[in-house]
Amino acid sequence: MNRILIVSVLFFLFACGPSNKKETEEKKVSLAPAPKVNPDSAFSFVEAQVKFGPRIPNTIAHKKTGDYLDFTLKKYGAKVTEQHFESMSYEGKKLFLRNIIGSYFPEKQKRVLLAAHWDTRPFADKDKEKPNAEFDGANDGASGVGVLLEVARLLSTSKQPNVGIDIIFFDGEDYGEKMGESGPPLPEGQETWWLLGSQYWAAHKHQPNYSAYYGILLDMVGAKGSKFFKEGASVEYAPSIVNNVWNTASQLGHSSIFVNQQAGAITDDHVIVNEKARIPMIDIVHYDPVYGYFGDYHHSRRDNMDLIDKEILGAVAQVVVQVVYSEE
Ligand SMILES: [Zn+2]
Numbered sequence: 001m002n003r004i005l006i007v008s009v010l011f012f013l014f015a016c017g018p019s020n021k022k023e024t025e026e027k028k029v030s031l032a033p034a035p036k037v038n039p040d041s042a043f044s045f046v047e048a049q050v051k052f053g054p055r056i057p058n059t060i061a062h063k064k065t066g067d068y069l070d071f072t073l074k075k076y077g078a079k080v081t082e083q084h085f086e087s088m089s090y091e092g093k094k095l096f097l098r099n100i101i102g103s104y105f106p107e108k109q110k111r112v113l114l115a116a117h118w119d120t121r122p123f124a125d126k127d128k129e130k131p132n133a134e135f136d137g138a139n140d141g142a143s144g145v146g147v148l149l150e151v152a153r154l155l156s157t158s159k160q161p162n163v164g165i166d167i168i169f170f171d172g173e174d175y176g177e178k179m180g181e182s183g184p185p186l187p188e189g190q191e192t193w194w195l196l197g198s199q200y201w202a203a204h205k206h207q208p209n210y211s212a213y214y215g216i217l218l219d220m221v222g223a224k225g226s227k228f229f230k231e232g233a234s235v236e237y238a239p240s241i242v243n244n245v246w247n248t249a250s251q252l253g254h255s256s257i258f259v260n261q262q263a264g265a266i267t268d269d270h271v272i273v274n275e276k277a278r279i280p281m282i283d284i285v286h287y288d289p290v291y292g293y294f295g296d297y298h299h300s301r302r303d304n305m306d307l308i309d310k311e312i313l314g315a316v317a318q319v320v321v322q323v324v325y326s327e328e
Helices: 021-029 039-051 060-075 138-157 196-203 232-237 239-251 269-275 310-325
Strands: 079-088 094-104 111-117 164-170 214-219 228-230 258-262 281-285
Touching (some): 039 310, 060 079, 060 094, 060 138, 079 196, 094 138, 111 269, 196 269, 228 232, 228 239, 232 269
Antiparallel strands (some): 079 094
16 A cells, blocks of 8 residues: 555544444344355465565566466466556656456356455665665555455355455555655556556456446555554445445454544555546555554565464455355
C-alpha cells in the first residue's frame, strides 16, 4: 500500500456501536455453511513468498514468486491467466510486470473478485536508519496474497459456493516515488506512478467485458494487533459491501479486529477498480490510529515475518470465505 488520498486520514467518525449480544448470537445461527480456514496454512503461504526475497519488479525473487503463485493457483484448481506487461517507472526504468489471475467456476455468471498486490516496494523509505534498504514486505504484499491462497485451497477442497470467484494478484502496486518526492509528469491516461497492475488490468481485462458483482481487496492484513476500520473510499463506493463484510466479521466474533468505525480514505488498487473498471470494490487494510494512518512498520525493515500473526490472517480469511459462501 502506498499513500493517502485525503489528508484527514485520522478523522475517525464514531458511528453506531456494535449490535447487542443477543442479536449477534441470533445472527450467528443463520450463517451459511462455509469451509473452515486453517491459520497455519495461511501463514505458510505468507512465509513461502517472503522466503523468495523482496518481490521487487525486475528481480529474480519477483520472477520466482510469480511462478510460485501461478503454480499454486493451478495446483488448487484455478484456471490461471497471466498478463505480462511493461510499465515505465517514475525514474524512467522499464518495469516487467505480471498480473496473475485465478478463476473458479467460470460457468457461474455472478462473480466475486478478490485481490491483493504481490509486489514489494523497492525501498524502505520510511525506515529511519536505512531508507534505501530493501525490506521483506511480509505484511505489505505477502499477507493479502497468503490469505487469498488459503481461500484458493479451500475452494479446491470444499463444496462450491453459489458464485464464481476470480482471484487477482496485482503487480506494481507499491512502486512509485519516494516519500516526499514527486515524479515526472504522468503518461497520458495514467493516474499514478504506483498501482501499475490494477491500472493495466482496468484497461485490459483478462476477459473482454469482464465484470463482477463486487470486489474485496486485501492489503496489510496480517500484522499483530491489526485493526480494520471501514476505509473511507470503500464506504463511498460500496457502502453495502462494507457493511456486509463488517457484519459478517461481527457474526464470526471478530468485531474487535473489524472495528465498526469509519476511517479516512486511501488510494489503493480498489480506487482504480472502482473508477476505471467500474466494479464496486472495498479495501480491507490495517490502520493504526496511534502511528498516523498505517502501522509503524510500514515501508520499513520492520515489515518482516516477526510482525505476522497467523490468527489475524485466519480471521481475515474466514471473513472473506464466509462472505463468499453466504452469497445466494
Ligand atoms: Zn506499500
